[in-house]
Amino acid sequence: MAINQAQIDEVINKANIADIIGKYLDIQKKGRNYLAVCPFHDDKDPSLHIAPSKKIFKCFVCGVGGNVITFVQEFNNTTFFKALNIVASTVKVKIDGLKNLDDRPRFNNAEARVLVINNEAAKFFNAMLITKSAKLAREYLMQRGIKKSEISKFHIGFVPKDMDLKQYLLKKGFELRDLENSKLFSSKGTKEWNFFENRIVFPIWDNENNIIGFSGRAFQTGDEPKYKNSIENIVFKKSQLAYNFANAINHIRVANEIVILEGFMDVISLERIGIKNSVAIMGTNLSDYHVKLFSKVTKNFKLFLDGDKAGVSAALKTAVFLMDRNINVSIIENKTNQDPDELVVQGNKNLVEEMIFNARHPLDFAMEYYLQFLNKNNSTSLAEYVKKIVEIIEHERDAIIKTTSINRLAKISGVEIDEINKLIKTVAKVEVVHPEATYRPEEFDYNNLWVDQTFENKDVVDDFIIHTNINQNYESDFLNPEAQNYETVKLNVSHSTQQKNLFSERRKRAESLLLVNLVGNSANLEVIKNNLELFTNFSYMKVIQHIISMYEKNEYQGNSLETIQTSLAKVKGLSESPLYETKNRLDFTKDDKHYSIGGINDMLDTIKLYKLWARHDDTLRKMIKTTDYQAKIILHELCDKIMQEIRTIMTKKEERNK
Structure with a gap:
């Protein structure tokens, strides 16, 4: 059964937008409307x-x-149809067509029942923390600086000895086989006990806020091991642990980076000092699951793992794994021999902030770290040093960083550049694929598929104009490699990231309006066709390519969405979801359905500006990470070149607006 626009409109009309947004944000009533701090950019x-x-x-x-x-x-960083399903479920509107969506339920019935059990157990554990038997547990949490608000937010609990959790859950109506599947209990012979007995427990959520398991922390002398995670079961998979991701996702999006920690105590402590874009992998190796999950929000990963020899080795191994997947990874240097939680508890907030901000490129980190073990007078030691650095260079894809790193290695080791180049092997890039929804709804209300109010000027899209004060918050002195003042660096990266985020939204609107224009008529077909490589949304680009092909084959004359739908339905892998997203992203009017070439170029320039700001943000971050002076100069020049391109497009847009 298909989904039609009338069903979507029913969901929108039945939903109280303030109530639903209020579940995600703190909202304030102001007259008939509401206000909130925007979660999509850095603001207070x-x-x-x-x-x-x-x-x-x-x-x-x-x-x-x-x-x-x-x-x-947008908030959940999910697909249009998943978002529709969430809202439809909230307002209790059944949309039968959603069952045809390729995104099948993540959990089967047995798994879903275990999730309900975990949720009930978490509430019970949390309640146990205020009982007399939890006195020592509470004292331990106080010593670790855990506040009541953090206990509440992270649902921290306690499992007393001899607590009959199984009977409690059976009385709640759960079946024995489901309790066994939850792995909340241990047994030996006829004896049975709670798996987390006499431990402080921390629920572990997945990326959709389901409690998939727990981690139990020992707090009394002699209790081993110190940490004890749930046993792998039908919902708890150690390779997929990402503690706090659901809470952190919006902060990760705004900061455009994710801090990857070892343990959940580190996450809680960083949250306490205002660093909210962190997750913990809890002793597991970073996997392709994590890369797919995190890179949907950002491609800037910072590793803050243990600072001992084993921790450094693991961090570099993880960094290489991420470099192969085209992730911008940096390593946070921690010479204190203390974990982030300990540093925060001791009052080293400023130190932790600077350590995170000054995270280093893996090559710079490795060159300095392994230097302490290098004996230039020992051939074996020298060969081992060069080998370790070359093994990382092989995975670097940025030509500037790769070249300057080879030059630096040659200078440190005394080995000729040509000899180093001979040692470097070509490493294949690993693609981490993000599957796209391929569901094809059939009916659509084309009469409402037109222009957003901010695009009423046919010659210029005013909403996309960039003002001349683009550099008012931009300290050009930062681009001098010698000017590495912490606050100046922070200001410039913040401004660059803000511009990238700002144009991310404008870019989405521009791509939507270009699609709308082409559905209506072919007047601007050639200019859109010649700029297809600009599109950042692959689904939109594929649908537009298909529409252009229909025009060129005289299979389509414009203003007939039904014709496009029929054609798309015959092509495997093409989805109509871009049309639905466009319809529901913009505020439409039924006015003029055409844009002049000036309006089209304005939209294309907006996409270019987004790409340039994204590139500028990336280059600036690379400049911060590297300690190689020559690389800083080259990246400085690249930043300048990008800014010149931005100013050129900006000037063009302003002239168009006159």
Whole structure:
């Protein structure tokens, strides 16, 4: 059964947008509307406006806006149809067509029942923390600096000895086989006990906020091991642990980086000092599961693992794994021999912040770290040093960093550059594929598929104009490699990231409007066709390519979405979801359905500006990470070149607006 626009409209109309956004954000009533701090850019002041009567939200700083489905999609970084499903479930509207979606339920019935058991157990454990038997556990948490608010937020609990959890859960109506599947109990012969007996427990959530398991912390002398995680079961997979990701996802998006820690105590402590973009992998190796999950939000990973020899070795191994997957990875240097939690508890907030900000490129980190073991007078030691660095160089894909690292290694070791180059092997790039939804709904209300209010000017898209004060927060002195003041560096990266995030939203709108224009008519077909490589959304690009092909084969004359739908349905791998996303991303009017070439070029320039700011942000971060002076100069020049391109496009857009 297909989904039609009327079903989507029913969900939107039935949903109270303020109530649903209020589940994600703290909202304040202001007259008939509501305000909130926007979660889509770095800000402390409320700029997100919610209008229940109009069923829309809008941020007047970063430009993100739309209806309730758009908000859920953007906030959860998910697909349009998953967001539709979340909202439809909330307002109890059944959409039969969703069952045809390729995104099948993640959990089967048995797994879903274990999740319910875990949730009930977590509430019970949390309640046990206020009992007399938990006195020593509470004292331990106080010593570790854990506050009541953190106990509440992270649902920290306690499992007393001889507590009959099984009987409690059976009385709640759970079946014995499901309790056995939960692995919350241990047994030996006829004796049975709670798996986390006499431990402080920390629930572990997955990326969709399901409690998949627990970690138990020993707090009394003699209790071993110190940490004890749930036994692998039908929902708990050690290779997929990402503690705090669901809480951190929005902060990761805004900061455009993720801090990867070892343990959950590190996450809680960093949260306490305002660093909220962290996750813990809890002793597991980073896997392709993590890469797929995290890279949907950011491709800037910072590793903050143990600083001992084994920890450094693991960090470098993980860094190489990420470099092969085209992730911008850096290593946080920790020479204190203390973990992040200990540093925070001891009051070293500023030190932790600077350590994270000054994370280093794996090559720079490795060259310095292994230097302490190098004996230049010992051939074996020298060969071993060169080999270790070359093994990392092989995985570096940035030509500037690769070349300057080879030159630096040659200078340190005394080995000729040509000899080093002979040692370097070519390593294949590993692609981490993000599957896209391929569900094809059939009906669509084409009459409403037109222009956003901010695009009413046919010649220029005013919402995309960049003002001349683009550098008012940009300290050019930072681009001098000698000017590495912490606050200046922080200011420039923050500004670059803000611009990238701002244009990310504008880029989405531009791509949507280009699709709308082409569905309506072929007047701007050639200019859109010649700029297809600009599109950042693969699904949109493929649908536009298909529409262009239909025009060129005289299979389509415009203004007939039904014709496009029929054609798309015959092509495997093409989805109509871009049309639905476009419809629900923008505020539409039924005015003029055409844009002049000036308006089209303005949209294309907006996509270019997004790409340039993304590249500028990436280059600036690389410049921070490297300690190689020559690399800093080259990256400095590249930053300047990108800024010149930005100014050129900006000037063009301003002239177009005159």
